[in-house]
Amino acid sequence: MHIVAFEPLLSDASRHFVHHFLVYGCYDEEGIYCATTWAWAPGIEIFVAPPEAGFRVGPSPEAYKTILMEIHFTNFEHASGVLDQSGIRVHYTAKLREHDLDVLQLGDALITQHPIPQGEGIVTFEYNCPMECTAKYPHALHVVSDLLHMHKAGSIMYSTQWRHGALVREINRVEFYQYDFQHTIPLSFTIEPGDRLNTHCTYHKNSDHAIPFGLGSREEMCMEYLAYWPKLPNPPGLAGCGFMHDPALGRNFTICDNEYLQVDGEYTYNPTVMDPPGGDLIRFGVKNPGVYQCADVVTSMPAAEQSNHASGLIAPMFFVFCSFLFAMM
Numbered sequence: 001m002h003i004v005a006f007e008p009l010l011s012d013a014s015r016h017f018v019h020h021f022l023v024y025g026c027y028d029e030e031g032i033y034c035a036t037t038w039a040w041a042p043g044i045e046i047f048v049a050p051p052e053a054g055f056r057v058g059p060s061p062e063a064y065k066t067i068l069m070e071i072h073f074t075n076f077e078h079a080s081g082v083l084d085q086s087g088i089r090v091h092y093t094a095k096l097r098e099h100d101l102d103v104l105q106l107g108d109a110l111i112t113q114h115p116i117p118q119g120e121g122i123v124t125f126e127y128n129c130p131m132e133c134t135a136k137y138p139h140a141l142h143v144v145s146d147l148l149h150m151h152k153a154g155s156i157m158y159s160t161q162w163r164h165g166a167l168v169r170e171i172n173r174v175e176f177y178q179y180d181f182q183h184t185i186p187l188s189f190t191i192e193p194g195d196r197l198n199t200h201c202t203y204h205k206n207s208d209h210a211i212p213f214g215l216g217s218r219e220e221m222c223m224e225y226l227a228y229w230p231k232l233p234n235p236p237g238l239a240g241c242g243f244m245h246d247p248a249l250g251r252n253f254t255i256c257d258n259e260y261l262q263v264d265g266e267y268t269y270n271p272t273v274m275d276p277p278g279g280d281l282i283r284f285g286v287k288n289p290g291v292y293q294c295a296d297v298v299t300s301m302p303a304a305e306q307s308n309h310a311s312g313l314i315a316p317m318f319f320v321f322c323s324f325l326f327a328m329m
């Protein structure tokens, strides 16, 4: 069958505490090998798939076997005795549609960005999904929707599509980002193999303290979720296509197809600043361990897996640990 809509159902009594939902499609019954299919955050309404596509669920290998949902809560006031009954309604059809949908995550999908430095003014981070990644796609991607996601320090966010070094389009832009008013926009355009996709996030700095990246509302994120069809045969999954800082190796990498990207035998760094800057650009390179949930898992990997990791392969378990860790926080 095909899932054709995800509908958020927020409990009025507790919606104030609901930070976001993450809905994963998993390729096993235990909910271990999963990829993001939908995200809800304040402001987002029902997601309805276009009539030609849906998220495939069922016994075939490319279909999800299990749907996993996480709800993250914020409770700054340390309120007690609150019972949350929020959830989602999943709409599906047994009449198969022509295409399978999937979601491509761009930006800092694994939340490993260095903190926003303490200070005045704004700062911009830019990540790219380079042509070397999309060149591996066996077909074009037809994009149907996009969500830009940051937290409360977020100010401006936009994304662009490039082909042969020239701007094709601005994919999405939020000029006055409001955490409480996020929205998924319907889109209709094509990503060709060899295109480059850039995601930009601009934040207000805090004069009292640095702002780490993480799951909390007072931490930050820079993530973009593009829903597209037809589904790639080797979907990039949770890692998406973009940036990861690996503290075990002390370096920033480009991730695509669940691996660190190599060009001419050399690992590529990300971000590479290519678009005209939208603010003060941060240059990377300062190693600052201790704030990365996923990275902690990398550090604690057995030596054998680390060498596997260093050769460019990220064990699927890595992502599993990340998602479990997220679920517990």
Ligand SMILES: [Cu+2]
Pocket: 020, 149, 150, 151, 215, 221
């Ligand atoms: Cu978030």
